[in-house]
Amino acid sequence: FTAMGGYAPTIGIIGTVIGLIHVLENLNKPETLGELIAAAFVATLWGVLSANVFWLPMAAKITRTSDLQAAQMNLLVEGISEIQAGTSPRTVRQKLTSLVPPSEAASLRVVS
Known part of the structure; x- marks a missing residue:
């Protein structure tokens, strides 16, 4: 989509040139x-x-969605790796919370 956003004006210019050729014909x-x-x-x-x-x-929306999903997957992999390594749940929570932006960390629920 980003490439098409770059090509679209060029295609428009090509259309204009073709249209002006028709002007010259008439x-x-x-x-x-x-x-x-x-x-x-x-x-x-x-x-x-x-x-x-x-x-x-x-293109911007797809890129933003992709970036958010990649961040979520990285967070998930980090959490699973910590759990698999035998890290205590409290330490896992602290580590994962530190990876979340502060604006979003405030909205996390405390699960006991």
């Missing part, structure tokens, strides 16, 4: 030039709009 019909030029530049608008409204926001 120079003998001045009454159609305005419409053809407008249509050509709409391709650029669509390219930039799709990049900034669809592709890049989707």
Whole structure:
């Protein structure tokens, strides 16, 4: 999605160039030039709009979700490793809590 966000404006420019080629083909019909030029530049608008409204926001959301899931899995692996090593439950809790951001650590429940 990030790559498409980078390519979309370029594809829009290519559409504009193709549209302007059609404008040059119709120079003998001045009454159609305005419409053809407008249509050509709409391709650029669509390219930039799709990049900034669809592709890049989707890429950012997928990246953020992936990063959060990776952090959760790392925390899980760390906890399992500590339990498997025979570390006391209180020490495991303290170690895992230290790995959680302070803003989220306050919301953790104390399970006794």
